[in-house]
Amino acid sequence: MRTINAAVFVSLDGVMQAPGGPQEDPTGGFQLAGWVAPHFDDALGGVMGKLFETPFDLLLGRRTYDIFAAHWPYVKDDPTGPLFDGVTKYVATHDPDSLTWQNTKWLGIDVPAALRKLKQEDGPQLLIQGSSQLIQQLLEHDLIDRFQLIVMPIVLGKGKKLFGNGTMPAALKLTNSLVTPKGVVVAAYERAGEVETGDFGLENPSEAELERRRGLAEMERKLKSA
Incomplete structure (x- = not known):
């Protein structure tokens, strides 16, 4: 069976939007893009290298x-x-005919169903990079098996969050952790x-305490009837 691993750069307040650079994702007027680079060092580079040592599809x-697709095929050094050029890329999109990067496969219209089927097959782990909207869909359907959170020592305020309101409640266990010299x-x-x-x-x-509870219940009743 295959597992889904979400490896996510995230701020202390849960924002994951545009960690890589100013032009990555400015949607919603996000102005703090590129927030990972100042915290990147050899230790974090080692974390990413180890992440990619385990066989995976994207x-x-x-x-x-x-x-x-506009970046990695052109990076030779x-x-x-x-x-990334060589692994299989499974992509959620409404426009499959425009997927031109080699070794790319369309997940189809029903993404959760496609992933449930993929998880039943033999093969490498399915590694999520970025993909905040796709992650929300997977969280709603309880499809993510593992999170590797790379938490930067910053607060961004606004931006696309990792855990949205539709997240399925779940218990987690910590399996590994470290802190880099730059506080990541x-x-x-x-x-x-x-x-x-x-x-x-x-x-x-x-x-x-009983009176406090009665007050909360009354407040809830008024909100529902408003």
Whole structure:
């Protein structure tokens, strides 16, 4: 079986938009593009190199595919160029006829169904790079098995977020982590079943607590009837 691994550059407040450069994705008036480069060093380069050592196919949304197709085939002095050129690229798009990069395959109209089928097959992991819109779809359908979050020590405020409102709740376990000299936190998480909950409250709530709960319930009732 194949797994889906989302390797994501992300800010402390969860923004993943345009980490690579100013022209990458300025949609929505995003003005802080290119926020990874100042934090890149040999340690982070080693993380990325190790990520690409494990056999993989790429899983991309259309915008990230276009960014990669306009860049990596033309990069000859970085081993990532020939590597990305050679692996299979599975792409979510409404315009499959325009997929011209070699070794590219269209996921079809029903992306979740196509990925469920791919996950049942033998083959390398499916590695997501960028692809914020595709990630939202996969989160809604609980299809991501592993997250490798590369967290930059910055807050961006606005921008496309990694975890949107449609994310399926899930428990995760930390499987690996490190901190680079420039303060980048790299943390790998894998699925660990359902979310568990607990309660630090008193076994016998105080009258003040009961009154607080009644107030919240009344506020909720008024919001629903408004």
